Amino acid sequence: MQIVRPVGRQAASRKYDLITALGVHACRGDKHFQRLVLRFITAIVARYNWQTDELSIGQRELAALWSVDERTVKREMAKLRALGWLVQKRAAVRGRVAIHGLDLGAILASTRPDWDAVGPDFVDRMAGPQSVSDQPAPNVVAFPGNAPATLPEDATVWERIQSRLAAEDPAAFNMWFRQLAQVGFAGGCLELAAPSRFHAAYVTTHHLIRLLAAARQQDGSIRIVKVSAE
Template identity: 55%
Template sequence: MQILKPVGREAASKKYDLLSAMMAHALAGDKHRQRLVLRLMALITTRYNWARDELSIGQREIARLWSVDERTVKREMAKLRGLGWLDQKHAGARGRVATYSLGIDRLLLDTRPEWALIGPDFVERLSGTPAAPESTVVPFQRPQSFTPEGLWGRAQMQLSTEDPPTFGAWFAPLTEIGVAQGRLELLAPTRFHAAYVMTHFGERLRMAARRADPSIRDVQVTAV
C-alpha cells in the first residue's frame, strides 16, 4: 500500500481521497463510529493544516464546533488518540492550546476494508496496484499461518486484514514469547527480520497489540 501524502500538484485530490475513505468507513459502521468519524472530519475540514500536519484547537472551541460539552470533547479526543487517528504533538498549557498531527497511515489502514465500496478505481489509486478483475473462479484458500487465539493471535487477525502483503512477509513469521509488565515480546526468525520490523512497523505492531489488549504499552521483537 502506498502512503498517501496530501502535498504537491495532486494534493487536493489526495485530501478528497482520504475524506472519502473516512466517509465510506463511517457509513459502514454503527452510529457510534459514524459520529466519531464525523467529528474528526469536522476538525480536519475546519482547523487542520495539511502542509504542516498540525491541528491546533482548544477544547472549548471543539465543544462549540461539535455542539457538545467539554467532557464529551475529552472523551472523544481520547478515543481518537487511542485509535491512532490523532497524535498529540504538544499538550495544552496556559495560553496555548494542544496541537495534534493526523495519523494518515493509520486512517488508511483502518478504512481499507471499505475502499471497494467506493469503486475499483479508488482501490487502485490508493493501493497503488491494479484492482483484481471479477472472476467466477473460486481461488484456492491457503490455510492461515496462525490461530486467532490469545493476545498475539487477536493482533495478527487485525494485521492480516488491514495489510495482507505486509502481514505475510513480516508479521506472520513472528511468534509470541510472552507478556511481561505490559510488554508483548515476540520472536523473529533472524536478527535482520527483528530489526526491520521494529524500525519500519514498530508503531503498527504496538497499535495492534493495544487494540487486542489495552493494558499493553509496548512491543519488543527479538531474535535467537
C-alpha cells in the same frame, strides 16, 4: 513505503479521497462511531493544516464547532488518539492549545477494508504512493513467528490465531489484534480481553468477522469469539 502527504499537485483529490475513505468507513459502524468520525472530518476540514500536519484548536472552540460541551470534546479526542488517527504533538500548557497531527498510515489501515465499496478506481488511487505500506513500519516490532511453523508446540490457540492475522494484514494486526489477550476457551467460545472498552467495542463492531474467520481456520471447533475489556 513512505506515506505521502496530500500537498502539492493533486493534493485536492487526495484530500477528497481521504475524506471519502473515512466517510465510507464510518457508514459501516454504529451511530456512535459515525458521529465520532463525522466530528473528526469536521475538525479536519475546518482547522487542519495539511502543509504543517497540525490540528491546532482549543477545547472551547472545538466544542462550539461540534455543538457539544468540553467534557465531550475531551472524550472524543481521547477516542481518536486511541484509534491512532490523531497524534498529540504538543500538550495544552500555559494557555496554549494542544497541537495534534494526523497519522495517515493508521487512517488508511483502518479504512482499507472498506475501499472496495467505493469502486476499483478508488482502490487503485488509494493503493498508490500515499497509501500505507503492506509491511510493518520500521518502529513497529514484528510479531514473533508470523508463520505458524515458527510457533512453539505449546503455543495457545490465540497465539496461533494471532500468527495468522499478523501474516494476513500486519497493519491491522499491530493496531487491533496484538493487544488482545486470551482469557478463556471452552465450549467453542474463545474469550479475548482488550485494553479498554472502546478497543473492545471497535474490534467487535469492525473486525469480528475477520477475527472469527481466522479463528475457525485455525480451530474448526470455535463457533464464537467474544471481546470484552479487561
